Amino acid sequence: MSNSIKKILITGGLGFIGSNFVRYFINKYPDCQIINLDKITYAGNPDNLLDIQDNPNYQFVKGDITDAKTVNPLFEQGLDAVVNFAAETHVDRSIDDASQFIMTDVYGTYVLLEAARKFGVKRFVQISTDEVYGEAVAVPCKEADTLMPKSPYAASKAGADRLVYSYYTTYNLPAVITRCSNNFGAYQYPEKLISLLITNLLEDKPLPIYGDGKNKRDWIYVTDHCRALDMVLHADNIEGEVFNVGSQCEYDNLSIAKTILDLLGKPHDLITFVGDRAGHVKRHAVNTDKIKNELGWTPETDFQTGMQKTINWYKENTKWWRKIKTCEYMEYYRTHYNLK
Numbered sequence: 001m002s003n004s005i006k007k008i009l010i011t012g013g014l015g016f017i018g019s020n021f022v023r024y025f026i027n028k029y030p031d032c033q034i035i036n037l038d039k040i041t042y043a044g045n046p047d048n049l050l051d052i053q054d055n056p057n058y059q060f061v062k063g064d065i066t067d068a069k070t071v072n073p074l075f076e077q078g079l080d081a082v083v084n085f086a087a088e089t090h091v092d093r094s095i096d097d098a099s100q101f102i103m104t105d106v107y108g109t110y111v112l113l114e115a116a117r118k119f120g121v122k123r124f125v126q127i128s129t130d131e132v133y134g135e136a137v138a139v140p141c142k143e144a145d146t147l148m149p150k151s152p153y154a155a156s157k158a159g160a161d162r163l164v165y166s167y168y169t170t171y172n173l174p175a176v177i178t179r180c181s182n183n184f185g186a187y188q189y190p191e192k193l194i195s196l197l198i199t200n201l202l203e204d205k206p207l208p209i210y211g212d213g214k215n216k217r218d219w220i221y222v223t224d225h226c227r228a229l230d231m232v233l234h235a236d237n238i239e240g241e242v243f244n245v246g247s248q249c250e251y252d253n254l255s256i257a258k259t260i261l262d263l264l265g266k267p268h269d270l271i272t273f274v275g276d277r278a279g280h281v282k283r284h285a286v287n288t289d290k291i292k293n294e295l296g297w298t299p300e301t302d303f304q305t306g307m308q309k310t311i312n313w314y315k316e317n318t319k320w321w322r323k324i325k326t327c328e329y330m331e332y333y334r335t336h337y338n339l340k
């Protein structure tokens with residue numbers, strides 16, 4: 001695969017991880033043509049890629065991955081690879097209404113797979129998630145562990161994850177699946193924990209924390225995830241494989257809140273406990289021996305450094321998040337947390 005990716009389709013490239021990946025990829029492979037297909041949902045933001053929108057090797061297509069009439073012509077042009085980030089991604093919203101999660105995350109993936117099967121690609125990377133495992137009860141989950149997703153979001157992603165695998169086993173589609181832990185970094189929509197806490201604190205607002213705040217996640221800085229995906233995209237002889245991606249850096253929500261409060265010099269009494277999320281997973285954690293041993297990947301940014309960089313980014317980009325926080329977001333936030 002090494003140098004054979006000349007044209008790549010990235011779906012969901014206006015979202016948090018997708019936009020970080022597009023930027024990473026265009027800088028590393030300036031001669032590769034990138035097509036970014038994104039529906040621009042509430043989470044898709046053209047502002048995320050303003051700096052590269054005029055790059056001659058970057059093409060943006062506004063469209064829905066569930067629409068074969070939009071998807072097929074892109075494959076007809078001849079693609080070497082696909083990275084499918086496009087998804088509805090917020091667990092809380094999936095609890096309120098799962099329908100769009102099933103449409104985009106499962107059916108949308110099916111539409112992409114059908115196009116890839118029909119027109120051919122050299123690699124199809126499916127961005128799955130560690131949430132497909134459900135609880136990491138005793139030890140971090142391994143790739144062969146049973147999938148026991150607990151939220152409609154996680155179940156939709158698990159459906160897509162196994163659908164991709166079935167296209168490998170049934171049609172020999174050269175697909176690879178990644179299951180990453182919780183990402184944080186620049187351009188994350190401020191409904192997700194770390195971006196929510198930072199932006200609330202920059203406005204001296206309370207920090208809503210679910211339940212007792214003891215739910216744990218493994219946190220990875222987004223560019224480490226992008227590097228892992230680059231390796232998965234280019235490695236030879238890994239078709240049909242699943243790779244966990246994570247940083248073995250587990251923190252509960254309360255510790256995260258306290259870290260951010262301390263880094264911003266704000267009082268801890270801004271922590272406000274709110275009713276717990278339904279079916280809230282106590283612990284997500286993944287074993288990453290496989291990607292380390294087989295592809296030589298390791299995370300490079302430790303949690304403290306990543307957090308400081310992230311805080312700095314939100315401080316320097318208040319225009320970016322204030323624009324979001326005045327739109328649909330505020331209505332969702334007020335209804336969901338019953339906070340102003």
Ligand SMILES: NC(=O)c1ccc[n+]([C@@H]2O[C@H](COP(=O)([O-])OP(=O)(O)OC[C@H]3O[C@@H](n4cnc5c(N)ncnc54)[C@H](O)[C@@H]3O)[C@@H](O)[C@H]2O)c1
Pocket residue numbers: 011012013014015016017018037038039040041042043044045063064065066084085086087088089090104108127128129130157179180181182183184189
């Ligand atoms: N954020 C995390 O911590 C994390 C961890 C592991 C895996 N993932 C996975 O990584 C991917 C990206 O996550 P994110 O946090 O960047 O998400 P995000 O919500 O920030 O972005 C999702 C993007 O997909 C686009 N999109 C949604 N529905 C679409 C559709 N039908 N057609 C085309 N585009 C559509 C949105 O407009 C948006 O730009 C998702 O597949 C998610 O499941 C995320």
